[in-house]
Amino acid sequence: MILNGKRILLIIGGGIAAYKSLDLIRRLRERGASVRAVMTSAAQEFVTPLSVGALTADHVFSDLFDRQDEHDIGHIRLSREADLLVVAPATADLMAKLANGHANDLASTVLLATDKKVLLAPAMNPKMWSHPATRRNRATLEKDGTHFVGPKSGEMAESGEAGEGRMAEPLEIVSAIEALLDVGPRPLSGRKIIVTSGPTHEPIDPVRYIANRSSGKQGHAIAAALARLGADVRLVSGPVTIADPAGVNTVHVESAREMRDAVEQLLPADAAVFVAAVADWRTDNAAGEKIKKVAGEGPPALQMVENPDILAGVGHHKQRPYLVVGFAAETQDVLKNAQAKLAKKGADFIVANDVSHEGGVMGGDRNRVRIVSGGGVDEWPDLSKQEVAARLAALVAERLKTITV
Ligand SMILES: Cc1cc2nc3c(=O)[nH]c(=O)nc-3n(C[C@H](O)[C@H](O)[C@H](O)COP(=O)(O)O)c2cc1C
Numbered sequence: 001m002i003l004n005g006k007r008i009l010l011i012i013g014g015g016i017a018a019y020k021s022l023d024l025i026r027r028l029r030e031r032g033a034s035v036r037a038v039m040t041s042a043a044q045e046f047v048t049p050l051s052v053g054a055l056t057a058d059h060v061f062s063d064l065f066d067r068q069d070e071h072d073i074g075h076i077r078l079s080r081e082a083d084l085l086v087v088a089p090a091t092a093d094l095m096a097k098l099a100n101g102h103a104n105d106l107a108s109t110v111l112l113a114t115d116k117k118v119l120l121a122p123a124m125n126p127k128m129w130s131h132p133a134t135r136r137n138r139a140t141l142e143k144d145g146t147h148f149v150g151p152k153s154g155e156m157a158e159s160g161e162a163g164e165g166r167m168a169e170p171l172e173i174v175s176a177i178e179a180l181l182d183v184g185p186r187p188l189s190g191r192k193i194i195v196t197s198g199p200t201h202e203p204i205d206p207v208r209y210i211a212n213r214s215s216g217k218q219g220h221a222i223a224a225a226l227a228r229l230g231a232d233v234r235l236v237s238g239p240v241t242i243a244d245p246a247g248v249n250t251v252h253v254e255s256a257r258e259m260r261d262a263v264e265q266l267l268p269a270d271a272a273v274f275v276a277a278v279a280d281w282r283t284d285n286a287a288g289e290k291i292k293k294v295a296g297e298g299p300p301a302l303q304m305v306e307n308p309d310i311l312a313g314v315g316h317h318k319q320r321p322y323l324v325v326g327f328a329a330e331t332q333d334v335l336k337n338a339q340a341k342l343a344k345k346g347a348d349f350i351v352a353n354d355v356s357h358e359g360g361v362m363g364g365d366r367n368r369v370r371i372v373s374g375g376g377v378d379e380w381p382d383l384s385k386q387e388v389a390a391r392l393a394a395l396v397a398e399r400l401k402t403i404t405v
Helices: 018-030 047-055 067-072 072-078 092-100 106-112 126-130 132-143 170-180 217-228 256-266 309-316 335-347 385-400
Strands: 007-012 034-041 084-090 117-122 151-157 164-166 192-197 232-237 251-254 271-274 281-283 304-306 323-330 349-356 369-374 376-379
Touching: 007 106, 018 034, 018 047, 018 084, 018 271, 034 047, 034 106, 047 126, 047 170, 072 106, 084 092, 084 106, 084 335, 092 106, 092 117, 092 132, 092 349, 117 170, 126 132, 170 217, 192 217, 192 256, 217 232, 217 385, 232 256, 256 309, 271 309, 271 385, 309 323, 309 335, 323 335, 323 385, 335 349, 335 369, 335 376
Parallel strands: 007 034, 007 084, 084 117, 192 232, 192 271, 232 251, 271 323, 323 349
Antiparallel strands: 151 164, 281 304, 349 369, 369 376
16 A cells, blocks of 8 residues: 555644545545544534544544643644644635744644644635735745645635635545655656646637637646656646646646647657647637627638647657657547557557547546557556556556666
8 A cells, every 4th residue: 555654644724625634534544544633623613523533543633732632642743743744624824824833723833843744735715815815825835845735726615606726636635645755666767758638728819719628637647647656747738727736847838839839848758648638720810809799790710720730749759759658539430540540640559538438538537448559459447537547657667667768
């Protein structure tokens, strides 16, 4: 188990997302970590110490002045006897306290007294997250060396409001923890790998664009899985609403041409995995001004031109990475199209996924893929995107093992 023997001190702040910390505890323990929890008094309004203690199988700490707790372990030992401190959810209030060195309850005192790395998973209303005070606190904390995972964009649990502020999902927090603890075998250490992910947006005018339904979940999971195996991952992401993966260097782009430029700038690399759903076409001449709807004139005719083929460009590049992997999202003749792509694009593998698969691959959490290579076709079962990512990362590691640099 990847987190065997690791000790996590989980500080639960007072936000709606506290319910997700219960799942986080479960995920960490099933990976072999021991979890000790500190709850703020506000956190106890959202989840009970009874549930938290049942899941950690340990005493739950909450009161700085509890004589028994202070005698038995004490706040200093609590913060030292851990390999990593994780605050999830990290409230605006906890961020403010930590940024300013407050220590007026057990959670903030433990955070100030630690000599270990601290990972924050912020969760709050988008207005609170974008408030200048919170932004200032975040910048201060980053300067102090505090690590962050999320928040993400999406709908808020309590208000239905959309925007940035949603806590990262438990599995994303687990990935960030694994990256910070530097655990597991690292067969890809010293390898630079480029990954593309998400859709591209092709402008029609300053306010409109052509896009597709790619969420970036599969590509981001692959980037994280490669990083967990020790690779220096450079992720080129199209516009997505999910958080940058922890431990990965991410560049954000909008259009196919920007994605191509970003990828080419990152060469040379040991491997490249092209997961992004790059738009095949763009409008010939994006309008500089918003196209007006004029009565009687009817809709404008959009003239389309082909976008650069990033996979083929890198597959036949003079600085071609040792290993080039492409994704083929098809809705018909999946296998035949993937086999044709292999040669045409100069790829070593094509990961073929039938995006018409029930449950919806685009935006969904599961994927069924076939790995098409010169050696034949390997059919994988229906898996979560995280599992597909882990298997693919292992395959990349296996292939690169035979190549010495
Ligand atoms: C229903 C409800 C939901 C809340 N959700 C959040 C939240 O998601 N994030 C946040 O920063 N504060 C949230 N708050 C405010 C915090 O609970 C409040 O600032 C509290 O003092 C935080 O204490 P703590 O940082 O010690 O946990 C919420 C309050 C209420 C009543």
